[in-house]
Amino acid sequence: MRESDTTSGEARPVRKIIHIDMDAFYASVEQRDNPELRGKPVAVGGSAERGVVAAASYEARKFGVRSAMPSVTAKRQCPDLIFVRPRFEIYKTISRQIREIFAEHTPLIEPLSLDEAYLDVTENLQGIELARDIALRIREKIRAETGLNASAGISYNKFLAKLASDHRKPNGQFVISPETGPAFVETLPVGKFHGIGPATAAKMNALGLFTGLDIRNQTLEFMNANFGKSGAYYYWISRGVDERPVRANRIRKSIGAENTFSTDLTEYGALAAELEPLVDKVWRHCETTGNRGRTVTLKIKFADFEIITRSRSVPAAVANREELKRLACGLLEAEMPLPKRVRLLGVSLSALQAGGEPEPQLTLGI
Ligand SMILES: [Mg+2]
Numbered sequence: 001m002r003e004s005d006t007t008s009g010e011a012r013p014v015r016k017i018i019h020i021d022m023d024a025f026y027a028s029v030e031q032r033d034n035p036e037l038r039g040k041p042v043a044v045g046g047s048a049e050r051g052v053v054a055a056a057s058y059e060a061r062k063f064g065v066r067s068a069m070p071s072v073t074a075k076r077q078c079p080d081l082i083f084v085r086p087r088f089e090i091y092k093t094i095s096r097q098i099r100e101i102f103a104e105h106t107p108l109i110e111p112l113s114l115d116e117a118y119l120d121v122t123e124n125l126q127g128i129e130l131a132r133d134i135a136l137r138i139r140e141k142i143r144a145e146t147g148l149n150a151s152a153g154i155s156y157n158k159f160l161a162k163l164a165s166d167h168r169k170p171n172g173q174f175v176i177s178p179e180t181g182p183a184f185v186e187t188l189p190v191g192k193f194h195g196i197g198p199a200t201a202a203k204m205n206a207l208g209l210f211t212g213l214d215i216r217n218q219t220l221e222f223m224n225a226n227f228g229k230s231g232a233y234y235y236w237i238s239r240g241v242d243e244r245p246v247r248a249n250r251i252r253k254s255i256g257a258e259n260t261f262s263t264d265l266t267e268y269g270a271l272a273a274e275l276e277p278l279v280d281k282v283w284r285h286c287e288t289t290g291n292r293g294r295t296v297t298l299k300i301k302f303a304d305f306e307i308i309t310r311s312r313s314v315p316a317a318v319a320n321r322e323e324l325k326r327l328a329c330g331l332l333e334a335e336m337p338l339p340k341r342v343r344l345l346g347v348s349l350s351a352l353q354a355g356g357e358p359e360p361q362l363t364l365g366i
Helices: 025-033 071-077 088-103 131-146 158-165 181-186 198-206 212-216 220-237 268-289 321-333
Strands: 017-022 042-044 082-084 109-113 116-120 150-155 173-175 254-265 292-302 307-313 342-353
Touching: 017 088, 017 131, 017 158, 025 042, 025 088, 088 109, 088 116, 088 131, 116 158, 131 150, 131 173, 150 158, 158 173, 158 181, 181 212, 198 220, 212 220, 254 268, 254 292, 268 321, 268 342, 292 321, 307 321, 321 342
Parallel strands: 042 082, 150 173
Antiparallel strands: 017 116, 017 150, 109 116, 254 342, 292 307, 292 342
16 A cells, blocks of 8 residues: 555546657658658768767667757668658747647647647546547547557556556557556666666666566665665656656746857947847737746847856846847946947846746735
């Protein structure tokens, strides 16, 4: 019996968590948009001479090409490898499309990256009983609307859902039930656990821990003593237990925009003019998201790449574009005359309040 379940003497209902993961995302988008790349080994990012691979198509993976691999190594392992430049704006657009599909089923969406997210569908908007059916519908709709394949893992917690989505890739899904969870983890090599990196895996191996079962055979005290704060997490996941909630709508900490000039600048007038489009961009974001902030930061990068930042906080959230501009220009003015030529300016707004949240009132004496 777990401690968290004993308060009322009654266990909480089993959660239904889906982990959705697009298959070879960047590479699949490139193959979708360029028929000549289909069926061929494709690497997004890098070039035949330099850089690293950001994503590899399944055809390239057959040759051992992996993301984060130096391009030169990738080309050696797969001489026919085709390098393609990434198009992040397209990937972001598709990411928004798939999040809209998720939102048809639940507001509890926690994106991990552009192509991966956890969904809590315990209570879901269409009242579908089985999470596996929701996953099927989501994958079908992603396919219909984007032409791309996604895989899904379905389980009763985040840790197992993420493991499950890898299990039938590509274009598949897999369920790990409360009955099969502990056995699934038992045989798993520790290096395959999400959250256990190569260094921790090596440390575990040195302690004789090679599989989930090996961890499960240890006491909580042993795990705490050897792995500090993470010890308890490993102890519980080796039992298939993970109580972390799906965290929706993480609030951004700041909204910012910056620009590098084609020629370095020093005059106040020219620099203030360059602030205009940055202020526009930040304020437009405030308006579309409803977020507001109290702290304005100006970033200045000089021609020698030295960077300074200057901030000013105001008592109530910045109310409009003019106020944002006035504060940003004030920070710039205070730095005049500048010691060196400037190659980049940035403006950001932080200490954000989410849209719809009441703003603190300024009290006026009467
Ligand atoms: Mg993926």
